[in-house]
Amino acid sequence: xxxxxxxxxxxxxxxxxxxxxxxxxxxxxxxxxxxxxxxxxxxxxxxxxxxxxxxxxxxxxxxxxxxxxxxxxxxxxxxxxxxxxxxxxxxxxxxxxxxxxxxxxxxxxxxxxxxxxxxxxxxxxxxxxxxxxxxxxxxxxxxxxxxxxxxxxxxxxxxxxxxxxxxxxxxxxxxxxxxxxxxxxxxxxxxxxxxxxxxxxxxxxxxxxxxxxxxxxxxxxxxxxxxxxxxxxxxxxxxxxxxxxxxxxxxxxxxxxxxxxxxxxxxxxx
Amino acid sequence: xxxxxxxxxxxxxxxxxxxxxxxxxxxxxxxxxxxxxxxxxxxxxxxxxxxxxxxxxxxxxxxxxxxxxxxxxxxxxxxxxxxxxxxxxxxxxxxxxxxxxxxxxxxxxxxxxxxxxxxxxxxxxxxxxxxxxxxxxxxxxxxxxxxxxxxxxxxxxxxxxxxxxxxxxxxxxxxxxxxxxxxxxxxxxxxxxxxxxxxxxxxxxxxxxxxxxxxxxxxxxxxxxxxxxxxxxxxxxxxxxxxxxxxxxxxxxxxxxxxxxxxxxxxxxxxxxxxxxxxxxxxxxx
Numbered sequence: 343x344x345x346x347x348x349x350x351x352x353x354x355x356x357x358x359x360x361x362x363x364x365x366x367x368x369x370x371x372x373x374x375x376x377x378x379x380x381x382x383x384x385x386x387x388x389x390x391x392x393x394x395x396x397x398x399x400x401x402x403x404x405x406x407x408x409x410x411x412x413x414x415x416x417x418x419x420x421x422x423x424x425x426x427x428x429x430x431x432x433x434x435x436x437x438x439x440x441x442x443x444x445x446x447x448x449x450x451x452x453x454x455x456x457x458x459x460x461x462x463x464x465x466x467x468x469x470x471x472x473x474x475x476x477x478x479x480x481x482x483x484x485x486x487x488x489x490x491x492x493x494x495x496x497x498x499x500x501x502x503x504x505x506x507x508x509x510x511x512x513x514x515x516x517x518x519x520x521x522x523x524x525x526x527x528x529x530x531x532x533x534x535x536x537x538x539x540x541x542x543x544x545x546x547x548x549x550x551x552x553x554x555x556x557x558x559x560x561x562x563x564x565x566x567x568x569x570x571x572x573x574x575x576x577x578x579x580x581x582x583x584x585x586x587x588x589x590x591x592x593x594x595x596x597x598x599x600x601x602x603x604x605x606x607x608x609x610x611x612x
Numbered sequence: 613x614x615x616x617x618x619x620x621x622x623x624x625x626x627x628x629x630x631x632x633x634x635x636x637x638x639x640x641x642x643x644x645x646x647x648x649x650x651x652x653x654x655x656x657x658x659x660x661x662x663x664x665x666x667x668x669x670x671x672x673x674x675x676x677x678x679x680x681x682x683x684x685x686x687x688x689x690x691x692x693x694x695x696x697x698x699x700x701x702x703x704x705x706x707x708x709x710x711x712x713x714x715x716x717x718x719x720x721x722x723x724x725x726x727x728x729x730x731x732x733x734x735x736x737x738x739x740x741x742x743x744x745x746x747x748x749x750x751x752x753x754x755x756x757x758x759x760x761x762x763x764x765x766x767x768x769x770x771x772x773x774x775x776x777x778x779x780x781x782x783x784x785x786x787x788x789x790x791x792x793x794x795x796x797x798x799x800x801x802x803x804x805x806x807x808x809x810x811x812x813x814x815x816x817x818x819x820x821x822x823x824x825x826x827x828x829x830x831x832x833x834x835x836x837x838x839x840x841x842x843x844x845x846x847x848x849x850x851x852x853x854x855x856x857x858x859x860x861x862x863x864x865x866x867x868x869x870x871x872x873x874x875x876x877x878x879x880x881x882x883x884x885x886x887x888x889x890x891x892x893x894x895x896x897x898x
Contacts, residue, residue, distance in 0.1 A: 353721060354628045410856040412859055413857055
């Protein structure tokens with residue numbers, strides 16, 4: 343051991359070099375696997391579709407991962423993903439680089455606790471509740487109770503859709519709780535009588551969804567365009583994609599894939 | 613002989629790769645994070661409460677306060693419990709029982725943090741909401757969960773420190789007519805002071821760095837907490853919450869948050885080392 347103590351620096355540098363060089367080597371991926379990365383709102387639906395397609399075409403491996411809409415587009419940019427999933431509209435810059443394929447539309451549900459007597463709100467009221475302008479449920483006709491808005495983290499597709507559709511240019515209050523997934527928001531709203539949150543209509547089962555501007559959220563109201571809070575679910579690709587990835591996209595857009603999405607509470611596009 | 617040498621070189625390289633990893637991570641975090649701090653200004657970055665990353669406002673004051681509040685709470689709960697455990701285990705406990713209790717506490721360290729978070733979110737948070745008010749997700753909930761998580765660290769290092777006190781101190785104190793509690797309180801705890809302090813500081817390092825469990829029970833708003841029932845966002849949860857989505861400047865700002873966290877933890881660990889080596893120095897002089 344004496345020998346290396348004398349030459350500790352060269353050994354150390356060699357080790358640094360080995361660790362640093364080792365990383366780019368891990369890029370080897372199976373060519374047969376289609377990587378789908380992105381929105382946590384789309385993830386459960388994409389997994390379901392991937393599972394269905396895998397049953398029909400066992401040679402096709404589809405790997406679905408979450409991470410978020412923006413992360414999905416980043417993964418697409420770095421070549422990690424074949425398909426990025428995105429639960430908001432693409433920005434102008436993104437539209438130039440990528441092609442967004444609308445696979446379904448999703449209503450954005452505004453949810454409250456089961457015992458909350460409020461059945462519906464206007465978009466303005468929801469904005470005020472989330473911006474902190476209204477802090478007591480009494481002011482919108484409810485019980486005398488503190489309002490606890492629950493938002494999603496910065497960069498979430500659901501948050502961006504909500505911000506665009508409801509908040510306009512107004513900021514969500516600093517005091518709003520921030521949860522990192524639809525599931526966490528759901529759990530919180532289910533337990534807290536003063537809570538108000540928002541999430542994908544398809545995932546809001548078991549919670550009380552409010553009518554917005556007098557329209558109750560339902561698949562038919564979303565299809566007809568009456569329900570005001572609707573966002574697209576996108577598959578994002580870079581120009582031409584591998585035939586395996588194309589096969590998955592074709593399946594999702596086929597009548598079978600669309601029927602599956604519809605049965606899960608989304609609104610079909612084909 | 614030649615073979616000996618080859619083996620020793622190979623083993624040295626493997627061992628060094630661990631430190632190499634640390635060096636690379638450090639260099640990378642600083643390389644990514646420092647430009648943002650330089651651009652925003654250190655003072656602004658540390659003391660502004662405006663965190664609107666998509667609009668270019670990067671201020672992490674609320675999160676620094678959040679991290680400190682949660683860590684302090686965890687140390688009050690975990691430190692007190694851990695030290696009490698250590699005293700009981702070393703002074704007032706039959707040897708056979710120690711053999712059962714000490715491993716049991718150390719087993720706590722093996723439970724994944726997401727399990728603590730889950731238990732906290734499912735049991736503790738609703739309990740706080742119903743009985744104490746507020747949203748439940750709070751400084752208090754995070755402190756309790758973290759307090760339990762630092763228990764094994766604090767307990768086992770404190771136990772070692774208390775055991776290292778020479779038996780003659782104890783015998784001497786008893787011989788002077790002190791009771792067992794007086795001996796523990798006035799002699800043993802004083803003699804083991806620096807070791808206990810080191811255990812607290814290491815526990816703090818663990819508490820301030822914990823992420824998953826905190827995200828699940830702290831609520832993570834951008835606001836400063838005004839009481840222990842208010843929700844709070846810590847430095848670690850800020851990084852973990854937004855990392856998946858962040859790009860460009862926002863991502864760099866999260867690395868900058870990491871730089872601050874890194875510096876805080878480095879200070880804590882250096883303190884712990886300094887404190888415990890002071891103890892070792894004293895022991896050597898004895």
